[in-house]
Amino acid sequence: MSLTPRTRKAGIAAGAAVFALTLAACSGGGDSDPSASDSAMAEGSSSGDSEEPITLTISTFNDFGYTQDLLDEYTELHPNVTIEANVAATSNDARTNYFAKLGAGGLADVEAIEVDWLPEVMEYADLLADLTSDDVAGRWLDWKTEAATDADGRLVAYGTDIGPEAVCYNADLFEAAGLPTDPTEVAALLEGDWDTFFSVGEDYVAGGGGAWFDSAGAIYQGMINQVADAYEDPDTGDIIDIANSDAAGVFTSVTDASADLSAHLSQWSDDWYAALANEDFATMLCPGWMLGVIQGAAPDSTGWNVADVFPGGGGNWGGSYLTVPADGANVEAATEFAAWLTAPEQQLKALANAGTFPSQNEALTDETALNDAFASGDSPTKAEYFNTDSLGTIFSNRANAITVSPYKGTSYFDVNDIIQNALTRVEDGSQDATTSWDQALNEIAALG
Numbered sequence: 001m002s003l004t005p006r007t008r009k010a011g012i013a014a015g016a017a018v019f020a021l022t023l024a025a026c027s028g029g030g031d032s033d034p035s036a037s038d039s040a041m042a043e044g045s046s047s048g049d050s051e052e053p054i055t056l057t058i059s060t061f062n063d064f065g066y067t068q069d070l071l072d073e074y075t076e077l078h079p080n081v082t083i084e085a086n087v088a089a090t091s092n093d094a095r096t097n098y099f100a101k102l103g104a105g106g107l108a109d110v111e112a113i114e115v116d117w118l119p120e121v122m123e124y125a126d127l128l129a130d131l132t133s134d135d136v137a138g139r140w141l142d143w144k145t146e147a148a149t150d151a152d153g154r155l156v157a158y159g160t161d162i163g164p165e166a167v168c169y170n171a172d173l174f175e176a177a178g179l180p181t182d183p184t185e186v187a188a189l190l191e192g193d194w195d196t197f198f199s200v201g202e203d204y205v206a207g208g209g210g211a212w213f214d215s216a217g218a219i220y221q222g223m224i225n226q227v228a229d230a231y232e233d234p235d236t237g238d239i240i241d242i243a244n245s246d247a248a249g250v251f252t253s254v255t256d257a258s259a260d261l262s263a264h265l266s267q268w269s270d271d272w273y274a275a276l277a278n279e280d281f282a283t284m285l286c287p288g289w290m291l292g293v294i295q296g297a298a299p300d301s302t303g304w305n306v307a308d309v310f311p312g313g314g315g316n317w318g319g320s321y322l323t324v325p326a327d328g329a330n331v332e333a334a335t336e337f338a339a340w341l342t343a344p345e346q347q348l349k350a351l352a353n354a355g356t357f358p359s360q361n362e363a364l365t366d367e368t369a370l371n372d373a374f375a376s377g378d379s380p381t382k383a384e385y386f387n388t389d390s391l392g393t394i395f396s397n398r399a400n401a402i403t404v405s406p407y408k409g410t411s412y413f414d415v416n417d418i419i420q421n422a423l424t425r426v427e428d429g430s431q432d433a434t435t436s437w438d439q440a441l442n443e444i445a446a447l448g
Contacts, residue, residue, distance in 0.1 A: 016409040051080060054333050059086045059108035061094040063292045064160060064320070065350030066341065074340060081333070090268055103127040107325045109242055109334035113157065115319045117413045118147055129324040129331050131158055135404045136339060143405060144359045148321055157321035158342040161289030161356035164398035165222060165315045168294060171387070172303035177207035183388060187309040194223060194253065197311040199259040204282055211263035211281040216254050216423045218267055222285040223250045225315045231416070232409040239411050242444050249417060255426050255433040264427045273297045287317045288395050293357030296384050305387050314401030319359065333373035353378035357395050367392055411447060418443045
C-alpha cells in the first residue's frame with residue numbers, strides 16, 4: 001500500500017517520541033525571496049535587506065567545513081539573520097533525528113542528509129521544500145541533481161560534496177617498514193586490485209610495521225562502493241539474495257585480510273580517534289572529507305601523505321546534500337541560505353576548511369582553484385599537513401577514475417548498517433566471521 005502525505009506524516013510523527021534528539025530552537029521571522037541570483041546570494045540579498053530579525057538553524061554531521069567564519073560571512077551580508085548551528089556526532093545520529101521529526105516538526109531550517117539515506121528521503125519528498133530555481137540550474141554534476149529530483153521534477157536537496165577516494169598513508173611508518181615514501185612511488189606500489197593492497201600490507205607487517213589499515217568497516221565500504229547492485233535489484237527495488245551476492249564475497253575478503261592487517265577499530269569510536277592521533281596504523285581509505293578528520297584528530301602528526309591511487313581503480317564514499325523541511329518557520333530564507341552555502345564560491349571555502357570535495361561543476365573545472373583551496377584555510381593548511389601541493393589534482397583524478405555508481409534503494413542504508421555491525425563484532429572479537437555473517441543474514445531477512 002502506498003503512503004499518502006498524511007499517513008507518512010503520522011508514521012514519522014509516531015517515531016518522534018522514540019527517536020527525538022535535541023536541536024537548537026528556531027524562531028519565526030520574515031521570509032526572503034528565494035529566487036535571488038547567484039551573485040546576489042554571494043554579495044547580499046533580500047533577507048539581508050530586511051529589518052525583521054530571523055534566526056536560521058542548520059543541522060549537519062561530522063564536518064561540512066561550515067566554520068564560524070563562513071557562517072559569519074553570511075550574517076555580515078544579512079545583518080538581520082542569526083545562525084544557530086548544530087553538528088551531530090555521527091551521520092547515524094543525524095539520520096535518526098531526521099526521520100523521527102520529518103513532517104512532525106522540530107527539524108532545523110536547513111538539514112543535511114547523507115547520500116546513502118537519500119533514497120529513503122525521496123520517499124518523503126513531499127515533506128520537503130521545492131528548491132528548484134533557474135538560478136541554480138546546471139550548478140551540480142548531473143547525477144548529483146538527478147538523485148535529488150522527485151517524480152514531479154521537484155529538486156528537494158542541494159548538493160554539497162562528493163567523496164572520490166584516494167589512499168592516505170603515513171610516510172614515517174612506511175619508511176620504518178622499508179616501503180617507499182614518495183607519493184608517486186606509493187601510488188605505483190599500490191596500483192592494482194584489492195589483492196595488491198592486501199599483499200603490500202602483508203609486506204608492511206613483515207617489515208616490522210603494526211596495523212596496515214584502521215578498520216575492516218572502512219575497507220568494506222571502499223570495496224562495496226565498487227559494486228553496482230550491492231544489495232537491491234534496481235528493477236524491482238527488492239533486496240537480493242545477500243548470502244550469494246558480491247557483498248558476501250567482499251565480507252569474506254575483508255574479514256580474512258583484517259585478521260592480520262587491521263587495527264581492529266570501529267570507525268568514529270573514541271579508540272579509533274586515539275589510534276589515529278597515536279599513528280597506530282599506516283593507511284586509510286581517504287575521500288576528500290576524511291582529510292579534515294585526520295588533521296583534526298592528529299594535529300601534531302607530520303607523516304601523513306596522499307597517494308593518487310585507489311584499489312580497483314576508483315570509488316566514491318559519501319557526499320551529502322542540504323534540504324529544507326517544508327514545515328519550517330523560515331522556508332524561503334532557509335532556501336536562500338542553503339543556496340548560498342552550496343554555491344561554488346562557498347564550496348571552495350568548505351573544501352579549504354574540511355577537505356569536502358565539491359560537486360559543483362564550476363568549482364570542478366579549475367584544477368588550480370582546487371589546489372589553491374587545499375592550500376588555504378587554517379594553518380597548517382591541508383596541503384601543508386599532507387605534504388603536497390597537488391591535493392586538488394589528486395582528487396580530480398580520483399573523481400575521473402570512478403566508473404561505478406552503485407544503485408542505492410530504500411533498503412541500502414539498513415542492509416549496509418547491518419553488515420557494518422557484523423564486521424564490528426568480528427573486529428572486537430565478540431563473534432567469529434561465520435557466526436556474525438549468519439546473524440547479519442537473519443537481520444537482513446527480517447527487513448522484509
